[in-house]
Amino acid sequence: MTATSKPPLDPGSEAPANERHESPLERVDRNTIELMGELRVAGTGIQVLFAFLLVVPFNQRFSKLSSFERHDYFVTLLCIAGAAALLIAPAIHHRLLFRLGEKPYLVSVANRTTIAALALLSVGFTGILVLISDFMFGELTAIVVGTIAGVGLGALWFGIPMHRRRTRNRLLRSTR
Numbered sequence: 001m002t003a004t005s006k007p008p009l010d011p012g013s014e015a016p017a018n019e020r021h022e023s024p025l026e027r028v029d030r031n032t033i034e035l036m037g038e039l040r041v042a043g044t045g046i047q048v049l050f051a052f053l054l055v056v057p058f059n060q061r062f063s064k065l066s067s068f069e070r071h072d073y074f075v076t077l078l079c080i081a082g083a084a085a086l087l088i089a090p091a092i093h094h095r096l097l098f099r100l101g102e103k104p105y106l107v108s109v110a111n112r113t114t115i116a117a118l119a120l121l122s123v124g125f126t127g128i129l130v131l132i133s134d135f136m137f138g139e140l141t142a143i144v145v146g147t148i149a150g151v152g153l154g155a156l157w158f159g160i161p162m163h164r165r166r167t168r169n170r171l172l173r174s175t176r
Contacts, residue, residue, distance in 0.1 A: 028103045035110050039087060042118060046084050049124055053077045069134055076127030079120045086117035122153040 022030065053076060056062060065073065090110035097106060126149040134142035 025103075028107055031107045032103065035090075035107060035114065039090070039110075039114060042083075042114065042121065043087055046080060046087060046117070046121060049121075049128060050080045050084055053080055053128070065135065068139075069131055072127055072131045072134070076124050076131060079124040079127060083117040083120035083124060086113045086120065089113045118157060122150075122157055125153060126150045 020027075053073070056073065090106065090113055093109055094106055126146055129149045130142045130146040133145040
């Protein structure tokens with residue numbers, strides 16, 4: 001390695017492998033803390049959307065929804081409920097596997113369920129925007145808003161970090 005080149009990044013770490021002096025257990029503990037912060041942010045969004053969706057059918061105007069709007073509402077409700085279930089799952093797993101030395105497994109499962117929950121949340125966000133747009137302004141506006149929301153959230157939440165991941169992996173392979 002030359003004086004100007006940087007050491008390789010440790011997978012799952014923001015710092016080069018030789019700069020972060022932590023044991024595997026310390027790394028898992030740090031990953032757990034970071035994941036918990038992310039779950040709190042996502043959980044708040046899901047709670048707000050789910051509460052809104054649970055109240056909607058009791059509104060007097062709900063009976064005026066078109067067939068499309070009712071189907072959109074139901075799919076959106078199921079997506080948000082699924083996201084909530086996936087986001088809650090790591091807490092249940094942790095309680096059931098507490099003190100069994102399963103923290104690396106728990107972090108791995110929580111990572112996957114969180115990604116799946118956020119995918120469902122992005123569909124739910126898009127669905128609720130389509131529902132409101134269609135109800136207020138009609139089909140064309142709903143199509144435009146739904147497309148912008150779906151593509152925008154997909155790019156922002158998944159496209160950008162996955163692009164960075166691919167770029168980073170290519171850079172790591174080229175330095176080996």
